[in-house]
Amino acid sequence: MANPDIEHGSIGEVVTQRATLFERNAPLVLEGGATLGPVDVAFETYGELNAQRNNAVFICHGLTGDAHAAGHHGNPERPGWWDNFIGPGKPVDTREFFVVCANILGGCMGTTGPSSIDPATGKAYGLRFPLVTVSDVVRVHRALIADLGITKLRAAIGGSLGGMQVLQWAMDHPEDLGAAIVVCATSRLSAQNIAFSAVAREAIMRDPNFHGGDYVDADTRPDAGLAIARMMAHITYLSEEGMRNKFGRRLQNGTTPRFGFDVDFQVESYLHHQGEAFLGRFDANSYLYLTRAMDYFDPFGDMEHAAARLADLDLPFLVMSFDSDWRFDTSHSREIVRVLSAHRVPVSFREISSPHGHDSFLLVIPEYHVTVANFLRRAELPPQRRPHAS
């Protein structure tokens, strides 16, 4: 299955750029009616925009991602989060494509979010930040590509919440996209998905250091709650099988149980580390806002409204899932495929076998990478509406 065309070159050193896309007197109008301005956006680009400005690919990141998708910031040992996917000879080949990745609205990695300063008060927004939706996230992505002089993308690509952005973008503004790649995403969270996010938010909001979201003013942080949220999320990112292979019941030190409450099993050590590492890079309020945007995401919920949009949707989709993913299992992807197909949107679907659960989309899985590379190659051709496969 390995494709000899796909080598693994590196983009090399990159820098995160910043743009201010909306001003206070020309603010972003959100889906819920609130306004935001200025809106700063952190983004990175890889490769060269061609003279026709038609070789751009947009990368939509997941819940806790950032603009730094590929290359490195000085230390080649610490590349961007999707460096195995983007670069010369990689599935998103930077010898061919101009790649853009931006931190999302509501985030905390350089794009305006609840930890940003509210110009009206001079203090961090906290929970006064308006609720943002996936459509709002897409609004800012669109403003960025316009700012870069791009009117149409070759493709938008994303995994998990990133895939949800791609789906929303295609429904809101199909004219922007030449193709859509939606990996291990969903068109709506299940009750169990919402439940996990709800408990994560409770952990943050019940932390005494949360201070109603104004922890910055209180010069503290709800670290306990945020770590718990992250640890719990990590359980859902790995498969049962993946956890068994990776940790089993192995002990952290030696073979004799310590019979106490300190970290003893390797899986405890792993989760503990994930929780602690997260504190240094993520903001608790952003976690609340972005998980809530996921809960409310439901682009097919009002089917009459959705049908009108889907009737205009004439771009090829690639929808992919991983068979061991139980965060958004294959039935979520199949539902996207079912609705798109029913509305005669050309959609390819692939369930990839992988033991690594939801995290698979970040890993090098040859069948997955080759499928993306081949789809992008075919997507250079003008899309043709295919008959409905009944």
Next chain:
Amino acid sequence: MANPDIEHGSIGEVVTQRATLFERNAPLVLEGGATLGPVDVAFETYGELNAQRNNAVFICHGLTGDAHAAGHHGNPERPGWWDNFIGPGKPVDTREFFVVCANILGGCMGTTGPSSIDPATGKAYGLRFPLVTVSDVVRVHRALIADLGITKLRAAIGGSLGGMQVLQWAMDHPEDLGAAIVVCATSRLSAQNIAFSAVAREAIMRDPNFHGGDYVDADTRPDAGLAIARMMAHITYLSEEGMRNKFGRRLQNGTTPRFGFDVDFQVESYLHHQGEAFLGRFDANSYLYLTRAMDYFDPFGDMEHAAARLADLDLPFLVMSFDSDWRFDTSHSREIVRVLSAHRVPVSFREISSPHGHDSFLLVIPEYHVTVANFLRRAELPPQRRPHAS
């Protein structure tokens, strides 16, 4: 599948009894070498012990259960936790059996645990309470039945951690039991199982009100952490399908999302309620001790040692699982059956179809109840060692 023999009578009003089984100068010696005394035990009994004292059935409760399994304490609308299972005409028929249920060692419902007063200090034990194992829990059960003048039980029955106690009891003292019923249990937690428990304990121990386990002295309680632990556990007790059927994406009030961080989806309201209700009845330190006892449980781990015990095991087992249970899925039960069968222990196995996940063992599912009732009826006959079904 409904059995007309099984009517649903009630035991009526019952009272919790108390016994002190170990004294300070004749303490319980734990598996880890520590001693505990006095050990108080809260228990209930239903039905009548016959003259031969050979009709007793012991009920082992799960992680957060208590001695009050059946009947009621004054309000028939609030029966014991397994009232649908125990009573006249029910699977554990109190017209025939004398039923005993006791709160487990390390618990917080009347039996000695970390919230009890340490006679050496006059203060609550807190984390100075010794780590207890499932074998230690069984030691106290055995002392109780001896105190009641019973030398051999007709059967021991338990679900989840209760089933783990039954398995351990059978391996430690097969001479005590006429039969063993192990429902939705495991012989060892998986990495994922341990992970969920580890995060639950982190939520409790990172709560600033935990005070290193001495929250009683500090006149506070780690309620935030304990509620989070309970909410997370509840996600694992229900199946994905059960949650979808019960809540789906339905909103708590009306059909218009409120777009905020307050409880909005019904599944959030359910979890919130479960978290709050738990605070009134359970102790955070007990949650730590009992989940840790589960983590370390591994009776087949040292197979050489286990094989010697299994060679002496000559009592019929009924092992049951539920097909939608993902807390301890059927593979856990199959592993118990595999090891027992390999050592020629007579074991019947039944996987019951139910959409209700791990919680199924507490619900009225006719095939489940009839299977238990029929097994108990057959278990009255002297057990016969069957040839190994290869």
